[in-house]
Amino acid sequence: MFFTKKKKTPITRQVYLMELDGSLWRFLLAFFLPVREIKIGVAKSTEQRQKTVDAGIKGYVKILNSYTVDAATRTESHLHELYKKQRFTVRGGKRSSGKTEFFRLSNKDISHIKQILKKRSKKYQQFRKVLTLICFLFLLLWWLVENQ
Numbered sequence: 001m002f003f004t005k006k007k008k009t010p011i012t013r014q015v016y017l018m019e020l021d022g023s024l025w026r027f028l029l030a031f032f033l034p035v036r037e038i039k040i041g042v043a044k045s046t047e048q049r050q051k052t053v054d055a056g057i058k059g060y061v062k063i064l065n066s067y068t069v070d071a072a073t074r075t076e077s078h079l080h081e082l083y084k085k086q087r088f089t090v091r092g093g094k095r096s097s098g099k100t101e102f103f104r105l106s107n108k109d110i111s112h113i114k115q116i117l118k119k120r121s122k123k124y125q126q127f128r129k130v131l132t133l134i135c136f137l138f139l140l141l142w143w144l145v146e147n148q
Contacts, residue, residue, distance in 0.1 A: 010071035015079075015117055016046045017064040017110065018053065020090070020102060035086075035104040038064070040079050040113070042072045049098075056097025057090045064110070067117040075120055079113060 020037035039061065043049035046066040053061050069075050080087070083103050090099040105113075118124055 011073060012068060012070050012122070013042045013044060013072035014046050014066045015040070015042055015069045015072050015075050015120075016049070016066035017113065018050060018061040019064050020057075020061055021059045035106055036110065037088075037102055038105045038110060039098055039102050040076060040083075041098050041101050042076045053097050056094035057099055058092050059090075065114060065117070067121040068123070069117065069120045070122065070125075071120075075117070079116065083109065083113075 016039075018039040018041070020039065039053065041049065046063055050061060050063055080101070083105065086103045086105055086109070087100075088102055088104060090097070090102050103109075
C-alpha cells in the first residue's frame with residue numbers, strides 16, 4: 001500500500017512539431033531535402049515553448065503543427081519510440097531546451113506523424129462522436145419509415 005504507484009491520469013496538452021532553422025529559405029528547400037530536423041514535444045502553450053527552445057539552442061525553430069491531444073505525454077512517448085533511430089541531440093543546447101527531442105525525419109515521416117496526431121486530436125474525436133450519432137439517427141429514422 002505504501003509503495004504502490006499511482007496511475008497518472010491522462011493530461012490534455014498540445015503535441016507539437018517544430019523545425020530547426022525554420023527560415024524561409026529552409027522552408028522552401030524542405031520539399032527537396034531528404035531529411036528535416038524536427039522536434040516532437042508536449043506543451044501547454046506551443047508559442048511559449050517555442051520561445052524557450054529558441055533561447056536554449058543555436059539556430060531558430062518554427063512551429064510546423066500542433067494538436068490538442070488527450071494523453072499527450074503518452075502520445076509523445078509513442079512517437080519518440082517510433083522514430084528513436086532518427087533521434088539526435090542538438091549540440092550546445094541548454095538543459096530545458098528539449099535538445100534531446102530532435103529527430104531527422106523525411107517528409108513522409110512528418111506526414112505520418114501528422115496523421116497520427118490528427119487521429120488522436122480532440123477535434124477528430126468530437127467529429128467521430130457527432131458522425132456516429134448522425135449515422136445512428138439516420139438508421140433509426142430509416143427503420144421507423146420501413147416498419148410503418
